[in-house]
Amino acid sequence: xxxxxxxxxxxxxxxxxxxxxxxxxxxxxxxxxxxxxxxxxxxxxxxxxxxxxxxxxxxxxxxxxxxxxxxxxxxxxxxxxxxxxxxxxxxxxxxxxxxxxxxxxxxxxxxxxxxxxxxxxxxxxxxxxxxxxxxxxxxxxxxxxxxxxxxxxxxx
Amino acid sequence: xxxxxxxxxxxxxxxxxxxxxxxxxxxxxxxxxxxxxxxxxxxxxxxxxxxxxxxxxxxxxxxxxxxxxxxxxxxxxxxxxxxxxxxxxxxxxxxxxxxxxxxxxxxxxxxxxxxxxxxxxxxxxxxxxxxxxxxxxxxxxxxxxxxxxxxxxxxxxxxxxxxxxxxxxx
Numbered sequence: 001x002x003x004x005x006x007x008x009x010x011x012x013x014x015x016x017x018x019x020x021x022x023x024x025x026x027x028x029x030x031x032x033x034x035x036x037x038x039x040x041x042x043x044x045x046x047x048x049x050x051x052x053x054x055x056x057x058x059x060x061x062x063x064x065x066x067x068x069x070x071x072x073x074x075x076x077x078x079x080x081x082x083x084x085x086x087x088x089x090x091x092x093x094x095x096x097x098x099x100x101x102x103x104x105x106x107x108x109x110x111x112x113x114x115x116x117x118x119x120x121x122x123x124x125x126x127x128x129x130x131x132x133x134x135x136x137x138x139x140x141x142x143x144x145x146x147x148x149x150x151x152x153x154x155x156x
Numbered sequence: 157x158x159x160x161x162x163x164x165x166x167x168x169x170x171x172x173x174x175x176x177x178x179x180x181x182x183x184x185x186x187x188x189x190x191x192x193x194x195x196x197x198x199x200x201x202x203x204x205x206x207x208x209x210x211x212x213x214x215x216x217x218x219x220x221x222x223x224x225x226x227x228x229x230x231x232x233x234x235x236x237x238x239x240x241x242x243x244x245x246x247x248x249x250x251x252x253x254x255x256x257x258x259x260x261x262x263x264x265x266x267x268x269x270x271x272x273x274x275x276x277x278x279x280x281x282x283x284x285x286x287x288x289x290x291x292x293x294x295x296x297x298x299x300x301x302x303x304x305x306x307x308x309x310x311x312x313x314x315x316x317x318x319x320x321x322x323x324x325x326x
Contacts, residue, residue, distance in 0.1 A: 016194050017168070018179070030208050032194040037212040049212035050227050052326050053269035058228025059247040079219055104245035106232040106321040108276045124280035124319060135280075142311070155232040155323055156245070 062105065063096050063154040069111070069137060070146045080154075090137040090144035091125070094152050099130040105156040111137035111147035122150070174199040230273065231264050231324040237279070237308060238316045248324075258314030259307050262322050267301040273326040275299065279308050279317035291322065 019029045030038040036055055038048040045057045063080035067073060073086045085093035090111075111122045125136040135152060139145040172178030177187030177199050185202035198206035204223055206216040213225040233246035241254045253261035277291030297305040304324065308317045 016190060016196060018188060018196070030196050032196065032208060032210060032212065035212075037196075037208050038214060048208070048214040048228065050214050050225055051211075052228060052230065055212075056228070056230060056266065057248060058230065059232055061229060102245070104234055106234045106245075106323055107280075107319075108278050108321055108323050123278050124321075126280075128319075153323075155229050155247075 059155055061153050062100060062156045063094070064152065065094055066149070066151050067092075068148050069150045070148045081152075085132075087134070088144070090146055091134070092136070092150065093132050093134045095132045096130075096154075100154070100156055101130070102156075103128040103130055105154050107133055107135075107152065107154060109135060109150065109152035111151075112149045174204045175202040227325055229323055230268065230326045231262070232322065233262060234319065234321050235260075236318055237320045238318055253303075255305070256314070258309060258316055259305070260320065261297075261303050261305045262324075263303045264301075264324075268324070268326055269301070270326075271299050271301055273299070273304075273324050275304055275306070275322065275324050277306060277320065277322040279321070280319040291320070 016032045019031055027042055028040045029036045038046070039055055040046055047055045047057045049055050061079075065078035065081040065084070066076045067078075067084050068076065069090070069092055073084045073092065075081065075084060080097045081094055082097040083095045085095060087093060105128065107124050107128070109122045121138055123136060124133055126134045133152070133154070137145055137147040137150060170178040171191075172187070172189035173191070174189060174197065175185050177185070177189040179189070180187030186200050189197045189199060191197040191207070192210070194210035196208045197204055206214075207223055208214055215223045215225050217223050229247075231248040233249040233252070234244045235246075235252050236242045236244065237258070237260060241252045241260065243249065243252060248265045249262055250265040251263045253263060255261060275293045277293070279291060292307040292309060293299065293304060299305070304322075306322060308315055308320060
């Protein structure tokens with residue numbers, strides 16, 4: 001099976017490799033056995049399959065963290081999160097290592113109590129900023145509550 | 157190993173390895189290589205850092221500890237669900253339909269391949285009220301390939317929220 005670095009338009013039949021399309025459209029394709037499995041579009045969008053069924057744009061998780069929000073707050077693992085600020089009971093600020101490009105990113109997350117006494121719910125509680133997001137954990141009764149398992153993910 | 161340079165098919169027949177990639181710059185152990193049939197690998201410092209495997213899965217490390225498949229966030233949106241609904245920013249979301257108090261439909265720009273995707277979401281009140289609601293997927297309607305309907309509720313009651321964030325994985 002040949003490996004191809006190609007700068008011609010059209011599929012490289014039966015080959016695996018890197019192909020930049022001809023002309024000035026700025027598209028780069030990664031091909032396997034003549035099939036495009038990933039593309040970087042002219043607009044800089046990264047498209048891949050990974051079980052989706054076709055090559056489609058995927059958006060990046062730009063920061064994530066798993067931390068213990070009880071007692072002295074402790075990060076278990078993270079990506080692009082430099083620290084967690086403990087603002088009080090069930091009230092945390094997730095600080096990014098590298099700032100987001102704007103404050104309109106998407107946030108998701110969860111809080112839980114392994115003892116199953118109550119289900120904690122999660123939400124951002126102040127206007128988002130490029131350098132951090134403030135979130136809160138509340139219990140079933142609506143009261144702020146520290147959670148031992150807090151997970152936050154940022155998409156942009 | 158014969159290196160072939162052809163005007164139609166390009167440069168071929170060098171697979172390389174993580175330590176000596178087929179395509180590299182002045183740093184000889186960093187570049188692109190071809191670890192097997194229908195596979196494209198990426199190496200840094202002589203170590204594999206990424207790959208498109210034979211099934212089209214994208215694998216990378218990024219602190220994971222090894223090269224592993226990453227699944228895509230195929231749509232996301234951050235919108236203001238109060239008054240006239242307004243998208244702040246999004247990816248692959250063309251619009252939000254306001255179905256009533258705390259009841260929204262997220263419409264995708266490009267349809268999902270099936271209806272079995274995963275949806276997660278949170279809301280935030282922002283400001284002194286510190287109110288937020290849970291996001292319920294479905295809201296009485298089964299997800300479709302082109303849209304997912306969600307509800308935001310506080311203590312079981314539909315409630316409009318200032319910040320609603322929804323992400324879809326597939």
